[in-house]
Amino acid sequence: MPAAVLVTSKHECLYLTGAIDSYLNVPVGHPTQDLMAMVRTSIRVKLRSAIRKAGLENARVGLDGGHIEQDGHTQRFRLEVLPIRHGEDTLFLICFIEKPGEAATPARAIGLADSGREAELERELEATKTELRGALLDLELSSEEQRTINENALLVSEEFQSTNEELLTSKEELQSLNEELTALNSQLQETLERQRTIMDDLQNVLYSTDLATLFLDRDLRIRFFTPATKLLFNVLPGDVGRPLADLRSHTEDDHLLADAKVVLSGLVPIEQEIEAEEGLWFARRILPYRAHDGGVEGVVVTFTDITERKHVARALEEAKHLADTANSAKSRFLAAASHDLRQPLQALSLLQGLLAKLVETDRAKSLVSRLNETLGAMAGMLNTLLDINQIEAGTLQVEKAVFPVNDILERLKAEFSYQAKAQGLELVKVRSTLWVDSDPRLLEQMIRNMLGNALKYTKQGKVLFGCRRSRDTVRIEIWDSGMGIPESQLSAIFDEYHQIDNAARERSCGLGLGLSIVKRLGDLLGHAVRVQSRPDRGSVFCIDVNRPQTRATRRLEGRGAFVDPAKSPPRVGSVLVVDDDPDIRELLQQLLEADGHTVVAAVDGLEALELLAHRGIEPDIVLSDFNLPGGLNGLELATQARSALHRQVAVAILTGDISAGTLHDIAQQSCVHLSKPVKLHELTRLIQGFLASAEAAAQPLKQLEHRVDAPVVYVVDDDDGVRAAICSVLEDENIAVEAFHTAEAFLHAFKPGREACLLVDAYLPGMGGLDLLHQLTAAGHHLPTMMITGHSDVSIAVQAMKAGASEFIEKPIARLDLLAAVSRALAQAHDATNSSAWRTNAGAKIANLTLRQHEILDLVLAGHPSKNIAVDLGISQRTVENHRASIMKKTGAKSLPALARLALAAA
Structure with a gap:
């Protein structure tokens, strides 16, 4: 192988x-x-x-x-x-x-080897050449590859460098991001720490207030609560998330859940006081719990312990009751003391009046006159004490009237003349014809205190007082040449018990209450009190009193307003005197009998009623003390005496009580108030006015027999003096008058079919004037009616016109204005054509107004002031005033009642 x-x-x-x-x-x-x-x-x-x-x-x-x-x-x-x-x-x-x-x-x-060797060498050489060519080729390929590799390496190097730069950039970005994250983390930690601190602060605040607080969600489940809540509910930390209804409450608050649902739906806080166990009281307040986006996520219920406040309120109420009781006791004591002090003062005043009639020499008359001034000063001081008591008790009533300021100045000149002469000072009064709108009794007391203060601190020179006109006010000024007042004490002199140069509190300099009383009375009356002074040169005190809009007389405001007893011969009549003080009773009897009156005296109300019932005495006047023994006071005697006599006999109540309640009760019974000590000439003038009024009231009945067919004016007024005065004015013009003291008496005597008009007071006892007009209209009797009152306003005028009145007369009224109104009313009764023409003329005048003026007229007749009319119509008050002036000019109306008559006639 x-x-x-x-x-x-x-x-x-x-x-x-x-x-x-x-x-x-x-x-x-x-x-x-x-x-x-x-x-x-x-x-x-x-x-x-x-x-x-x-x-x-x-x-x-x-x-x-x-x-x-x-x-x-x-x-x-x-x-x-x-x-x-x-x-x-x-x-x-x-x-x-x-x-x-x-x-x-x-x-x-x-x-x-042989020759074959050479061939082999050649083959080897050829092979070597081939290898060399291959090597060269390999070298070229290697070079090409190396070049490619180098280029790739260069590209890779560039890419690597670019990547490296990107990595560096990414590293920097990551480092920056890391720093940002680190900073953000630090901020987050700070925010968390701050929120934790805020939460701790809020929790400590909630806990430190010891305020029971419940936070509930929309399903009324517990979200949070403070430890103090455990006093009201059996709540544990594990109860967070449980419905509030599952917890037992220690309070008698059955409406908590229902109120919480109401707050959730209506978003309106609900607060209620609830009682807890052991006599604790809490103020329970439910508010909506609002999230940051404004949505409602539940409710917050707070329970504030108000037990101490309840106890304090109860203690304050008891203290107030004790203070009121003590103040009432003090007022009763002062009233009793005032009564006891005024009794001898009254006797002295009557004795002075008798002496004034008996003495003949100038020296004796001078002494009697000085005695009269002294008695007047004593009575004024006593009234001042009671006034201060009433100011402190908040019961002093201001009775403003329009009167000539010279009357007060004359009285004060006479009162202080002897004191000024005794001190070697010259007291000078500047006569004035100006009229003022104020309370005459309180204003006189303010000036009296200022004059007394001026005389007290003036050692030589003179004191001058009078008044001058200043825009819409009358400035009453008292000048003196005394020691003057340092600038640093100009404000302090009006403080109680503050006196200048009287560190030893000598009694001869008084108690230091005079100017304090002036300041308090000025605040009560709305009169500015000012002072200017230069040390060692003197001072000037000023009182700014409002001037009346019109200088109208007061003839219809008082009794016997049109009858002046001083200009008529003295009249005599029978007088019933009732007083439990024997000295005053005897002196009054002697004085009245000396003037020719028939006088019957009684000790108390029971004896007086006995005289009326069994001895047939029918007095023209009853003169009675207010406080009487035997169970009846003077007002109760007046009521029963009038009932026994079957007529509105004139009654004068003699009293030392000048409280607002007593004066109001006397006025309500149509009696005359006489403040003790009353002076003889004031008593004489009052009795003569009563007799003259009674004579005037009886005269029309005598003339009626001879003037059956003549037009008649029916006068219905419960005020005997005003009724008699109106009768006297009309009878002087040969106008037949029939007078009645009540609306019921008029209806009983009224017989239709006669040419007549009606003059009726809007405010009568029993059936009022408006009710009388409604009844006459319902019965088909359309008498021309004049409504007269001392308390009228535009709304009453409109009601009277709608009820059938043809005239609306405001008190006080002058004689000629009364006669003109009666003349128009009788003319309407005589000739219906005149009435028709008058209505046509009125319609033409009203039709001449613009649409805006009609709107303003309707609101004026509805009794709205100009300020409210401006708001209702969306215009300025000045524009409303301009329209009102234009309306008065176009219609020719001189007053708001006249405008009301005209508008109703045109309707």
């Missing part, structure tokens, strides 16, 4: 067989499978050339391999290369075939 080897296309040995060791040598060093490394050097080139040729031709290749030395002999052999396909690769089977008969020739016998 010849030696053979199986190799791959890369010359790697796969299998060896035969005596292959004669052709292959194992190289020194690391073992290898490369055939070219193991083959003998002499045949390496031939073998490589044969393998390449077999691979290229894919055919068997054979060539002479030459000879090898073996055991001292030369052995010739032949190379056979056979390509074999094995899958995608090509294998080569190489066979070393020895030539027989040529292997035994010794080497040294070659030189002796």
